[in-house]
Amino acid sequence: MATLLSVVPRMEFLRRIATGVALGAPVLLRSAELPDTARPAGVQAARILDLWYLTLAECGLVFAAILLVLTLAIWRGARRAGPPSTDEAAAHAGRSKRAVAGATAVCAVLLAGLLAADVWTDRLLSRIPTGDALHIEMIGHQWWWELRYRGADGRVVFAAANELHIPVGRPVVISLASVDVIHSFWVPNLHGKKDLVPGRASRISLRADRAGVFRGQCAEFCGLEHALMAFSLTAAAPGDYAAWEARQRAPAPTPATEDAKRGERIFQASNCAQCHSVRGTQAAGSLGPDLTHLGSRSTIAGTLPNEPGLLAAWILAPQSFKPGTSMPSSRLPPDDLRLLVSYLGTLQ
Incomplete structure (x- = not known):
C-alpha cells in the first residue's frame, strides 16, 4: 500500500x-435487505401493513363505485331521447339528493372505520411488552448515527456507529436524540418513522421476528448529505447476538x-x-x-x-x-x- x-x-x-x-x-x-414495507420482519411492521391493505381496499372500492356511477350516468344520458319533463326533472332531483345523502353517509362510515383502525393500530404498536427489553440510545449527527448500548443498570456499556445490532425475538427500546437538526429514524421492514427533534426526548420500541440485515434511513431532510445518512440493522439469533455483544464489550x-x-x-x-x-x-x-x-x-x-x-x-x-x-x-x-x-x- x-x-x-x-x-x-x-x-x-x-x-x-x-x-x-x-x-x-x-x-x-x-x-442488506432493501427497505420494503411489504415484507415485514417484525410485528409492528406487520400491523402497519395490515392498515395499509385495509386503506387500499376501502379507497379502491370507493373509487370503483364512483367510476360505476359515472359510467351509468353517461350511459343513461346517452339513451335519453330528449329533455326530461318537469315532473321527471323533479323526481330525478329527489333521487339525486337521496343518492348524494346516502353516498355521504357511506363515506362518513368508511372514514370513521379508517380512523378507528388507525387508532387501534397505534395502540397495538405501543403495546409490545418491554419488560426484558434491550435498551439502546441512538443519536443523530450530521451525517452519522451514534449508538450507545446500555446495561441493566442503565449505564452505557459500549458504543458503536451506523450499524445497529439486535437479537431476534427480544423487544428493543431505542431512545432517540439529535444534537443538531431534525432527523428521522426509519427501518421500513420493522416499524414506522420516528423523528429526532433537538432538545426533545423520544423513543421507539420494536421487535424483529426473523433474522436478517435491514437497511435504515434518515427520513427527514437534514442537510447536504441527507441521502447518505443511512444505517444497517442486523437482527441475529440470540446466541449470535450474545457473542457479538461480548466482543463489543471488550x-x-x-x-x-x-x-x-x-x-x-x-x-x-x-x-x-x-x-x-x-x-x-x-x-x-x-x-x-x-x-x-x-x-x-x-x-x-x-x-x-x-x-x-x-x-x-x-x-x-x-x-x-x-x-x-x-x-x-x-x-x-x-x-x-x-x-x-x-x-x-x-x-x-
Whole structure:
C-alpha cells in the first residue's frame, strides 16, 4: 500500500477509489435487505401493513363505485331521447339528493372505520411488552448515527456507529436524540418513522421476528448529505447476538505486530485521538464515532465498504465522499497512513 500511495498521485488515487465505490455500490445494497414495507420482519411492521391493505381496499372500492356511477350516468344520458319533463326533472332531483345523502353517509362510515383502525393500530404498536427489553440510545449527527448500548443498570456499556445490532425475538427500546437538526429514524421492514427533534426526548420500541440485515434511513431532510445518512440493522439469533455483544464489550485488542504498534502511536499523536475514542487506550474523543471495534464493521461512515484502500482514502479526503462532513482531511505521509490503516484494521 505504501508503494501505491507513493507512486500514484493522491488525486488520481482518490479518483480510482471513487470509481471503485461506484462499482461496489451494488455489493453494499446486496448486503442488506432493501427497505420494503411489504415484507415485514417484525410485528409492528406487520400491523402497519395490515392498515395499509385495509386503506387500499376501502379507497379502491370507493373509487370503483364512483367510476360505476359515472359510467351509468353517461350511459343513461346517452339513451335519453330528449329533455326530461318537469315532473321527471323533479323526481330525478329527489333521487339525486337521496343518492348524494346516502353516498355521504357511506363515506362518513368508511372514514370513521379508517380512523378507528388507525387508532387501534397505534395502540397495538405501543403495546409490545418491554419488560426484558434491550435498551439502546441512538443519536443523530450530521451525517452519522451514534449508538450507545446500555446495561441493566442503565449505564452505557459500549458504543458503536451506523450499524445497529439486535437479537431476534427480544423487544428493543431505542431512545432517540439529535444534537443538531431534525432527523428521522426509519427501518421500513420493522416499524414506522420516528423523528429526532433537538432538545426533545423520544423513543421507539420494536421487535424483529426473523433474522436478517435491514437497511435504515434518515427520513427527514437534514442537510447536504441527507441521502447518505443511512444505517444497517442486523437482527441475529440470540446466541449470535450474545457473542457479538461480548466482543463489543471488550476493550480494543493490544496491537500484536510492529506496524500496528507504530500505527497506534500515530493515531494517538495525530488529531484522530482528539475526535475519536478507543476503549483501552488514551484516546477519548467524543466528536466522532467510537472506533474501538472499527475493524469489525462492514462500512466506513455508513456508506463505504470497510476496506483498507477505502479507509485510507476516507482519512485523506473525507470531503470527497461526504461533502460537508465535520471530519477534517489528514495530511499524513504515505508510510504513516499505511501504518495507521494497519492499526485500525486490528480493532476487531
